[in-house]
Amino acid sequence: MTxxxxxxxxMLLSCSASAQTFAEWFSQKKTQRKYLLAQIAALNTYxxxxxxxxxxxxxxxxxxxAYVGDELKLHTVYYDRLKNVDPALKANPKVKEIMVRQIDxxxxxxxxxxxxxxxxxxxxxxxxNEQLDQLGAVLSGKTQMSDAERFExxxxxxxxxxxxxQFARNFNTTLKKLDIQKLKExxxxxxxxxLYENH
Numbered sequence: 001m002t003x004x005x006x007x008x009x010x011m012l013l014s015c016s017a018s019a020q021t022f023a024e025w026f027s028q029k030k031t032q033r034k035y036l037l038a039q040i041a042a043l044n045t046y047x048x049x050x051x052x053x054x055x056x057x058x059x060x061x062x063x064x065x066a067y068v069g070d071e072l073k074l075h076t077v078y079y080d081r082l083k084n085v086d087p088a089l090k091a092n093p094k095v096k097e098i099m100v101r102q103i104d105x106x107x108x109x110x111x112x113x114x115x116x117x118x119x120x121x122x123x124x125x126x127x128x129n130e131q132l133d134q135l136g137a138v139l140s141g142k143t144q145m146s147d148a149e150r151f152e153x154x155x156x157x158x159x160x161x162x163x164x165x166q167f168a169r170n171f172n173t174t175l176k177k178l179d180i181q182k183l184k185e186x187x188x189x190x191x192x193x194x195l196y197e198n199h
Contacts, residue, residue: 086147090139094158098135101161102128108168120171128164131157 089095105128112121137143138153145153 085139085141085150089147089150089154092151092154094154095135095139098131098158098161101165102132105161105165105168108165108172117175124164124168128161131160131164 105124109121109124112118134153135157138145138150138157
C-alpha cells in the first residue's frame with residue numbers, strides 16, 4: 001500500500017513536472033516572438049537613424065568640400081595678390097634714387113685701376129649688383145610679398161645703395177688726400193734736391 005502511494009505520488013509529480021516544462025516551453029515561444037518583434041522594430045529604427053546619419057554626413061561632406069574649395073580660392077587670390085606689384089611702388093622716387101646712386105658709384109670708382117683698388121671696386125660693385133637684383137625682384141613681382149613688405153624691402157635697398165655711395169665717395173676722398181700727400185712729398189723731395197744741388 002505504501003508502495004502504491006509512493007508510485008502515485010511519483011506519477012503526479014512526474015505529470016506536474018511534465019506540464020510545467022510544456023508551459024515553460026510554450027511561454028518561451030511566445031516570449032521569443034515578442035523579443036523578435038522588438039528586435040525587428042529596433043532594427044527598423046536603427047536603419048532610419050543610419051539613413052538620416054548618412055544623408056547628414058553626405059551633406060556635411062559636401063559642405064566641407066565646398067568650404068575647402070572656397071578656402072583654396074581665397075588662398076589662390078591671396079598669393080596671386082602677393083605677386084602683383086602696387087604701381088605706387090614702381091613710381092616711388094626711391095627707385096630712381098637707387099639707379100642714380102649706381103651711376104654715381106660707377107663714376108666714383110672709374111679711376112680705381114691698381115690691383116688693390118680693383119679688388120675693392122669688384123667687392124663694392126658685386127654688392128651693388130645684388131641690391132639691384134633684389135630691386136628687380138621686388139618690382140617685377142617674382143617674389144611673393146605683400147605691398148608693405150615690398151615697400152620695406154625698397155627702403156632696405158635704398159639705404160644699402162646710399163651706404164655704398166658714401167663708401168665710394170669717402171674712399172675717393174682718402175685716395176685724393178693720399179695723392180696730394182704723395183705729390184707734396186715729391187715736391188718737397190725735389191725742392192730739397194734743388195737746394196742741395198745749388199749748394
